[in-house]
Amino acid sequence: MINPMHGSYIEISQSAYRDNLTYLRSRFGDVRISSVIKGNAYGHGISEIIPIAESCGINHFSVFSADEALASKEVIRNGSTVMIMGDVDGDALEWAVENGVSFYIFESERLELALKAARRTGMKAKIHLELETGMHRTGLAGKELASSLEIIQNNTNLIELKGLCTHYAGAESVSNYLRVQNQIKSFNQKTSELKRKGVRPEIIHTACSAAALSYPETRMDMVRIGIAQYGLWPSRETMMKVITRDWKNADPLKRVISWKSRVMSVKKVKTNEFIGYGNAYLTDAPVKVASVPVGYAHGFSRNLSNLGRVLVNGKRTSVVGIVNMNMMLIDVTSCRDVKKGDEVVLIGSQGRYSVSVSSFSELTNNLNYETLVRIPRNIPRIVVD
Numbered sequence: 001m002i003n004p005m006h007g008s009y010i011e012i013s014q015s016a017y018r019d020n021l022t023y024l025r026s027r028f029g030d031v032r033i034s035s036v037i038k039g040n041a042y043g044h045g046i047s048e049i050i051p052i053a054e055s056c057g058i059n060h061f062s063v064f065s066a067d068e069a070l071a072s073k074e075v076i077r078n079g080s081t082v083m084i085m086g087d088v089d090g091d092a093l094e095w096a097v098e099n100g101v102s103f104y105i106f107e108s109e110r111l112e113l114a115l116k117a118a119r120r121t122g123m124k125a126k127i128h129l130e131l132e133t134g135m136h137r138t139g140l141a142g143k144e145l146a147s148s149l150e151i152i153q154n155n156t157n158l159i160e161l162k163g164l165c166t167h168y169a170g171a172e173s174v175s176n177y178l179r180v181q182n183q184i185k186s187f188n189q190k191t192s193e194l195k196r197k198g199v200r201p202e203i204i205h206t207a208c209s210a211a212a213l214s215y216p217e218t219r220m221d222m223v224r225i226g227i228a229q230y231g232l233w234p235s236r237e238t239m240m241k242v243i244t245r246d247w248k249n250a251d252p253l254k255r256v257i258s259w260k261s262r263v264m265s266v267k268k269v270k271t272n273e274f275i276g277y278g279n280a281y282l283t284d285a286p287v288k289v290a291s292v293p294v295g296y297a298h299g300f301s302r303n304l305s306n307l308g309r310v311l312v313n314g315k316r317t318s319v320v321g322i323v324n325m326n327m328m329l330i331d332v333t334s335c336r337d338v339k340k341g342d343e344v345v346l347i348g349s350q351g352r353y354s355v356s357v358s359s360f361s362e363l364t365n366n367l368n369y370e371t372l373v374r375i376p377r378n379i380p381r382i383v384v385d
């Protein structure tokens with residue numbers, strides 16, 4: 001499995017993905033799932049995840065930007081829908097209209113551009129009206145919402161209203177309970193008002209993983225699921241809430257990603273020697289260290305210097321010294337017979353042990369989301385069962 005051209009590789013488990021979807025569907029019931037694949041499918045790889053998701057019956061994908069929509073269209077085989085939730089402008093917007101890619105409208109300027117693109121291409125612009133409900137990031141409110149509505153209602157020959165939507169600010173933490181409740185209320189009020197004015201969206205969607213798991217009333221017609229499909233929880237709080245309530249302490253989600261490398265070389269070092277750059281690690285006994293060709297240029301944070309844990313020969317061992325740009329050193333003194341070419345697991349399981357994405361994130365003070373998207377795109381992704 002080790003690609004000799006690269007120092008490490010990513011494994012994507014189809015069966016874990018499949019099991020996660022089965023679990024999520026069992027929780028959400030009869031609601032459509034849009035697979036959120038922004039950030040290169042949260043580091044898993046757009047071109048690897050789309051075919052797996054499609055084989056599990058997913059036919060709706062949410063991305064942030066036009067470039068991600070283009071990358072998705074190149075992989076989609078089942079005629080699945082692509083929706084841009086964030087950045088699309090100028091020529092890219094025209095491309096989206098021409099290619100049936102739907103996009104959020106959160107300012108009237110974009111709506112005007114959509115009209116122009118629809119006129120030029122002869123295709124209807126497929127839009128989702130994003131309502132401001134309290135996140136104060138993007139979203140239409142007040143006069144701008146009213147004027148956008150007028151434009152939409154006067155141009156039904158150019159515009160197809162695919163959806164009404166919003167996004168919750170912090171559904172992953174109970175400390176935001178009130179804020180989320182207010183958002184839900186605001187969304188429902190605004191939606192009723194719009195419906196009274198004759199607005200007929202095809203679907204209504206508001207929930208990300210945390211909202212869909214913790215606030216069932218937010219599921220509506222479609223949920224936009226990112227992190228949970230990859231087998232990770234939006235937060236520890238969400239996990240505790242769900243596991244203690246329904247699953248009697250077993251984690252129903254399975255990690256889809258593993259990240260593996262190999263031993264590049266092994267060296268013995270005497271007592272009282274510094275290992276690697278500077279004086280970050282001083283040996284207090286004779287040790288055996290192995291170099292691994294993964295460093296901070298590959299997304300293995302320098303914060304893991306003297307701190308990171310990896311698995312080799314079925315044992316858990318430590319990063320020693322400073323993580324370099326392209327390599328790190330690990331202590332293999334207690335791992336018998338370690339040799340060049342042996343598998344090193346950075347995230348994933350080996351024998352009895354595993355390094356979870358969360359433990360990796362905690363050590364680097366990152367969110368799971370951030371840890372995943374920091375894994376560079378050029379590391380080969382291999383789909384396994």
Ligand SMILES: Cc1ncc(COP(=O)(O)O)c(C=O)c1O
Pocket residue numbers: 036085167207208209210224225226227228234
């Ligand atoms: C608008 C929107 N919807 C859905 C999601 C998916 O969130 P999650 O990965 O927590 O499911 C995101 C991600 O940040 C988002 O920005």
